[in-house]
Amino acid sequence: MISRVALITATLILGVAVLLASVVKASAIEYNFDQKPPSQDSSYKPPVDIAYNLAYPGAILPDNLLWPFKVVRDKMWLGLTFNPVRKSELLLLMADKRLAASEILFKKGKSSLATSVLTKAEKYLDQAAEEERIAVAQKKDTSVLLGKISMSSLKHRQVIDELMAYAPEDAKPRIIETQNYSKNAFTQVRNRLLEIGVVAPKNPFNN
Numbered sequence: 001m002i003s004r005v006a007l008i009t010a011t012l013i014l015g016v017a018v019l020l021a022s023v024v025k026a027s028a029i030e031y032n033f034d035q036k037p038p039s040q041d042s043s044y045k046p047p048v049d050i051a052y053n054l055a056y057p058g059a060i061l062p063d064n065l066l067w068p069f070k071v072v073r074d075k076m077w078l079g080l081t082f083n084p085v086r087k088s089e090l091l092l093l094m095a096d097k098r099l100a101a102s103e104i105l106f107k108k109g110k111s112s113l114a115t116s117v118l119t120k121a122e123k124y125l126d127q128a129a130e131e132e133r134i135a136v137a138q139k140k141d142t143s144v145l146l147g148k149i150s151m152s153s154l155k156h157r158q159v160i161d162e163l164m165a166y167a168p169e170d171a172k173p174r175i176i177e178t179q180n181y182s183k184n185a186f187t188q189v190r191n192r193l194l195e196i197g198v199v200a201p202k203n204p205f206n207n
Contacts, residue, residue, distance in 0.1 A: 048204045052155040055093055057101040062117045063110060085140050088131035092152055095124035099159055106166040115171055118163070122181035125149075125156060129185040132192070143196060150189045150201050156182040157205055 060066050074094055081087045098121035105114035129149055135142050160179050167175055190200040 050155040052151040054096045054100040057097045084131045084135035088128045091124045091128035122178045126181045146189045153182040153186040
């Protein structure tokens with residue numbers, strides 16, 4: 001009897017996971033770029049290098065058939081996280097991982113998919129900053145979190161600048177638009193740091 005219940009439960013969970021994965025895939029933002037990515041100069045070095053390491057995106061990337069299941073897992077993880085500080089940290093982690101995944105996809109020449117993933121990465125970054133505001137409203141200490149978000153937002157700005165070298169011309173306007181998320185996130189957390197008397201990281205980019 002117990003084994004039968006376990007089998008039914010496992011089947012239901014698998015069915016729900018497949019359904020959610022299908023919904024995620026159907027609702028994903030898609031871009032179509034006609035132009036080919038430019039050839040790369042291996043000697044290129046970024047003019048700005050922010051001292052912040054992006055998290056490893058994992059072996060399953062957005063061009064993998066299993067990616068929708070990974071997205072469902074992340075959404076469930078976020079949905080079960082109620083502490084806004086922890087939720088902001090998770091959103092920041094997912095933003096960094098997706099940015100790193102986007103960079104890999106751009107280098108593979110998969111510009112349309114890479115741009116979609118980049119957009120999601122920057123939205124996660126924006127949500128991380130918003131969760132910090134919720135945490136403050138709940139009287140939680142966010143000083144460490146603010147430092148993480150500020151450095152991450154600067155790193156996102158750097159990486160997006162670098163992605164322009166791998167993107168086709170018709171993709172660049174959309175990529176430039178995504179920088180608004182990191183710019184706004186940095187401005188928001190910088191102001192919050194100033195409010196609590198902490199020196200914010202220097203912004204090396206010209207706005």
